[in-house]
Amino acid sequence: MMNWEERRQIVKVAxxxxxxxxxxxxxxxxxGVSRPVISKLLNKAREMGIVEIYIKDENAHTVELEQQLEKTYQLxxxxxxxxxxxxxxMVKHAxxxxxxxxxxxxxxxxKSLGISWGSTLSKFVQEYPYEQHRDLQIVPLVGGMGRKFVDIHSNLLAYQLAQKMNSYCxxxxxxxxxxxxxxxDRLIQSEDIAMVLKEGRGVEMAVVGLGNPFEGSTMxxxxxxxxxxxxxxxxxxxAGDIGSRFFDIDGKQIKHPLNDLVIGLxxxxxxxxxxxxxIVEGAHKVESIRAALKGGYLDVLVIDDVTADLLLHPKKITN
Structure with a gap:
């Protein structure tokens, strides 16, 4: 048992x-003591519950989730x-x-930034500030011609982002x-397409979305x-797709004819x-995100707190 004098000293230091x-x-x-002694007394104050530290801010919850995600998935x-x-x-805009x-x-x-396609990525481009990056090249990482949803295709997003950055694409x-x-095979042998795919493989940073093909799929x-x-x-x-390429629950690219028809990385x-x-939104993508992280495809994850919580605590997912 700690005597009164020791306890009093801890409280005084705190x-x-x-x-x-x-x-x-x-x-x-x-x-009249050394600094390590004070450090030890402050630690004891926390261990004994004499001092309890609370961070009173709405960001405390999200910062804790960020740290857990970084540690759990080596991000x-x-x-x-x-x-x-x-x-x-609104979540996509955030x-x-x-x-x-x-x-x-x-x-x-x-010097080179790659971009995929999708509705969440279009919000990224919309929210990007106007800057000066004259030596930067923006490269689309997957094809995207078609009549529907043209506003979320990689070519348009690359062009719009280049406009924001005062760069070229x-x-x-x-x-x-x-x-x-x-x-x-014929298309990727075309000089123009082959050159852009080569540039895409050489980008230093890429911004991508992630999909669940079975729920809420833009594809x-x-x-x-x-x-x-x-x-x-x-x-x-x-289990999910990045750049229109499908992977399984372990994050491995599946052997499927559709993967052989994609023009992109x-x-x-x-x-x-x-x-x-x-950049990912939605609880319906939890297993897709987990598989992508297993596969080692993402270095930085931008996610909403509800999905992050489910990613860290799978038992919360109800059938």
Whole structure:
């Protein structure tokens, strides 16, 4: 049992440190002991419950989730935005803003940036600030011609982002997915397409979205995926897609005819990019995100707090 004098000393040190704002060195000098002794007493104050530290800010919850995600999935960085009482559209804008802030702060020495496609990425481009990056090239990482949802295609997003950054971009004049392997082989041998794909493989940073092919899939809405395709993807064990390439629950690219019809980077090529920033929204994508992280495709994850919580605590997911 600790005697009264020892306990009194701990309380006194805690008061001087937390309420008076004195440094450990100042307290040590005042009490005639070494600074490590003061540090040890402050630790004891926390261990014994004499001092309890609370961070009273709405960001405390999201910062804790970020740290847990970084530790659990060996991420370079995680950015978690609060989603309480926000519509899906508002959450996507918040994610886009967070991702734009991250890229803006980390792009100074980068000469090439790759971008995929999708509704969340379009919010990233919308939220990106106007800057000067004259030596930077923006490269689309997957094809995207078509009549539907043109506003979220990689070529348009690359162009719009280049406008925001006062930089320049390449264009990948090809569909994201073609009808046959023969057509794909002919197209990727075209000098223009081959050159852009080569530039895509060499980007220093990439910004990508991530999909669940079976729920809320833009590829299904665009009619790139038919009900028959979805059935065969399910049989093949597809869990998610990045850049229109499908991977399984372990994050491995699946052997499926659709993966052979995509004009864009394959998943192994994504892994070779020095930094891949993934922007993802929605609880329906939890297993897809977990599989992508297992596969090692993402270095930075920008995510909402509800999805982050489910990613860290799988038992919370109810059937």
């Amino acid at each position: 008061n001087l440190y937390y309420f008076d704002g004195q440094t450990q060195a100042q307290i040590a000098s005042k009490m 370079q960085e995680a950015l978690v935005v609060p989603a309480a009482n926000l519509s899906t559209e 994610l886009g803003k967070a991702a734009a802030s991250y890229v803006s702060k980390n792009i100074k020495d980068i 390449a264009y990948l004049y090809a569909p994201a997915m073609v009808e046959s392997k023969e057509l794909k 299904t809405d665009m009619q790139y995926l038919t009900p028959k395709d979805l059935d065969s993807l399910k049989l093949a064990g597809a 394959d998943l192994e090529e994504f892994k070779k990019i020095p930094q891949v920033v993934g």
